[in-house]
Amino acid sequence: MSDLGLVILDSPDDEPALLRRVFDEVLRPSFAPAELPGWESFVGEVGGEGGEVVLVALDGDEPIGAAVTTPCGPAEVTLLCYLAARPGARDRGIGSFLMGHLLDRWRHGGAALVVAEVHDPRCHARTDDERPADRLRFYDRTDATVLGPWVQPALTSDGDRVRGMLLLDLFRSEPAVPAHLLGEFTETYFVFAEGAEPVDAEYAELRRRLAAATPGPGVAIDDLDLVPLLDVDPGR
Numbered sequence: 001m002s003d004l005g006l007v008i009l010d011s012p013d014d015e016p017a018l019l020r021r022v023f024d025e026v027l028r029p030s031f032a033p034a035e036l037p038g039w040e041s042f043v044g045e046v047g048g049e050g051g052e053v054v055l056v057a058l059d060g061d062e063p064i065g066a067a068v069t070t071p072c073g074p075a076e077v078t079l080l081c082y083l084a085a086r087p088g089a090r091d092r093g094i095g096s097f098l099m100g101h102l103l104d105r106w107r108h109g110g111a112a113l114v115v116a117e118v119h120d121p122r123c124h125a126r127t128d129d130e131r132p133a134d135r136l137r138f139y140d141r142t143d144a145t146v147l148g149p150w151v152q153p154a155l156t157s158d159g160d161r162v163r164g165m166l167l168l169d170l171f172r173s174e175p176a177v178p179a180h181l182l183g184e185f186t187e188t189y190f191v192f193a194e195g196a197e198p199v200d201a202e203y204a205e206l207r208r209r210l211a212a213a214t215p216g217p218g219v220a221i222d223d224l225d226l227v228p229l230l231d232v233d234p235g236r
């Protein structure tokens with residue numbers, strides 16, 4: 001898709017009407033309630049000390065795609081929280097346009113490691129709205145690798161964790177990242193989302209598996225079958 005514009009929002013006071021449209025028209029229709037907090041919580045994270053940044057793809061004045069990133073844990077780790085093209089505008093290069101800008105920022109921005117959470121196609125069926133294998137192929141084109149099975153922490157006090165996910169390595173500045181980074185990222189994310197470091201078996205197994213994944217590159221997406229599922233009773 002040609003002639004897309006790009007706006008970078010790193011403060012809730014930057015174009016608040018545009019930010020609201022991004023939330024309502026791009027993000028909310030693209031993610032389940034357990035994966036996207038409410039508006040108040042979302043807007044509270046943009047900019048400020050948290051450092052959340054929103055990249056908006058514009059077709060004229062229309063927001064048609066968005067990517068949201070935040071530093072998480074040690075300063076060198078960034079989480080790609082959300083990447084979406086507006087429903088009805090998918091498969092037209094908008095996601096690739098945003099990924100191109102993200103990769104440029106990461107190459108020049110000093111992040112040692114950038115990670116993303118995606119549904120594991122072995123655990124989530126394809127539906128009209130949900131195409132886990134296609135999404136994984138999208139990330140494969142950017143040479144992402146699989147760090148291991150993943151569980152998204154519960155983002156709200158009445159929500160549940162999202163299971164059957166994968167943690168992807170989207171970018172690393174060096175072939176090997178320091179071994180402690182992934183553990184610190186995981187702990188920071190769960191404490192932030194769930195209020196305290198969890199003590200359950202699922203979290204412990206997640207930490208154990210990720211500890212085994214660093215510091216080398218992850219598993220190629222084509223070799224996903226080499227990544228065993230997180231086979232543990234959630235018990236919560």
Ligand SMILES: CC(C)(COP(=O)(O)OP(=O)(O)OC[C@H]1O[C@@H](n2cnc3c(N)ncnc32)[C@H](O)[C@@H]1OP(=O)(O)O)[C@@H](O)C(=O)NCCC(=O)NCCS
Binds near residue numbers: 095
């Ligand atoms: C995944 C997504 C960001 C890709 O953006 P896009 O603009 O549709 O993708 P592009 O046109 O740049 O690239 C095309 C590739 O994207 C993937 N893709 C396209 N539509 C998709 C969809 N509805 N769901 C999942 N992946 C899709 C495919 O790999 C496609 O390649 P293919 O043509 O060989 O099948 C976008 O489809 C989307 O918003 N999906 C729903 C939300 C989501 O899954 N976000 C990622 C969460 S981690």
